[in-house]
Amino acid sequence: MGLTSFVKMFMPKDKVFYGLFEEVAVVLSDMASVFTAAINETDAGKRSQLLKSLEELEHKNDEITHKIFIELGRNFITPFDREDIHSLATSLDDIADFIWAAAKRITNYSMEDTDPITLDFSAVITKSINSLNKAVRELRDMKDLRSITESCVIINSLENEGDELLDKAMMNLFSSSIDPVEIIKRKDLYEMLEIVTDKCEDAANVIESIIIKYA
Amino acid sequence: MGLTSFVKMFMPKDKVFYGLFEEVAVVLSDMASVFTAAINETDAGKRSQLLKSLEELEHKNDEITHKIFIELGRNFITPFDREDIHSLATSLDDIADFIWAAAKRITNYSMEDTDPITLDFSAVITKSINSLNKAVRELRDMKDLRSITESCVIINSLENEGDELLDKAMMNLFSSSIDPVEIIKRKDLYEMLEIVTDKCEDAANVIESIIIKYA
């Protein structure tokens, strides 16, 4: 028996969820970093490499999410409501899915230039995922509920920024005489990026509902 | 202590949900009215003002929905299954979100003319939200289950009307030689409006599943 298995045997069974959620949050941070690096990369080959590497991260996230659901099936005792664990896992998984969906648009539609709107979105997403990491880490000891709430408030306001960014982008897109095919591509990409900020807010809302029950 | 707080103190805790759902239903009615007024308004300035005012209503709805979730976290006793309260709150919130999403399309895509399809959709949505208001108000005393069922049946048939409206709109859009950018705009707007009728049906389905448990 390895040390890890030995420790795990004596670890209260419900603690496993904290670790898994933290792992997911770290993968999301990695995805935000790689996405930002990709859209800032001017070399086409390197760029496409970076975008492709998001797929592995998305798979890694899928595996951890799968583990969460398996543990949820196994564990009678959970640190917070089963439905909250399910919702949190689902919304975090959605974040990964939509970052990956955005990256695929860039690849599939051969979008090559560094687009200021996409850069703005990636900044909002990175901030939102950072706050999510902070909140998820603080769930473990539930010491500083106010700090968790603050992270959730930040994520909510970043979702608003995402909304405004999309509005501005759409107004620009449809007021100019851009080629229709270009409109189709950009509209689709921006909508995916805005959904990422929505899904971060969904996760924050689950976290808020968890801590309300502890307040 | 104000009178309201005093009354609330002695009100059975689970009654709070009825009032909150009724508040949400009233906001949805207001949104349907304002949306209808906006698309019938020929003055561009007034129109844009009306569309903008939907945002406040959508925020108001968000706040009430938030209160429902907080009460759900607090209350051990709920008037009907916790999952049903959650689903009903979510589907009602979705109605507000998609009315607001439709309004934003009109603004962001600078769609200025009074379009017959949009008028037809707004009539269907208004009727559906009226029936929803009736059903939600009758949940409080559960006296007339048949009347609640009737409202749900009406909402279901209005969703079918919404479907047919979208089909007709799409056939028109793609059979004529309309400019592709115009197709993108209209397709997107109509799809949002059709989703509003879907979300009304979702809410009606939750209400039906609530009253089945009482029958």
Added chain:
Amino acid sequence: MGLTSFVKMFMPKDKVFYGLFEEVAVVLSDMASVFTAAINETDAGKRSQLLKSLEELEHKNDEITHKIFIELGRNFITPFDREDIHSLATSLDDIADFIWAAAKRITNYSMEDTDPITLDFSAVITKSINSLNKAVRELRDMKDLRSITESCVIINSLENEGDELLDKAMMNLFSSSIDPVEIIKRKDLYEMLEIVTDKCEDAANVIESIIIKYA
């Protein structure tokens, strides 16, 4: 009292769910067959007839799904977790909805040619629904958990095939100089078809989570 009612009276109440899920799975198989026949049909009249007949199947599926929800409201004892029954019914219903949504695109957008991508998608969807039928039938006695797991693994890998098919289709669509209106039509149709494979995977995931609790 007819024989069926008589038998039903003595049938353990929780067994009703297996039969209903099997009925849904059979309707899904029929939908996959009719959809495949339609897109292979060169006669425009027959084709449109086949596509239209999917609506009846979709309604039939709605009715069975409705029965599942009613039974769920009535039955205190369920063969597996209530939330799992709910999720499985919802995801199976989504499969029917999106096959029907795809068929409507073909009709509404007057897409007349036999398109290789759509044929490929229909093959993937048919295989996935076949595996789903197998898994659903084996839920009844839970004898061969390994065989159920195998079906779920197949459905997961078919979802990956669906993803790759969509990627390939999009790259082709946007790299060629296809008319923008044609891009709008095809993009929308392919996306609906890919969602069908996603919804099959969702159903498989619910089935997996059900059998994990029995392992």
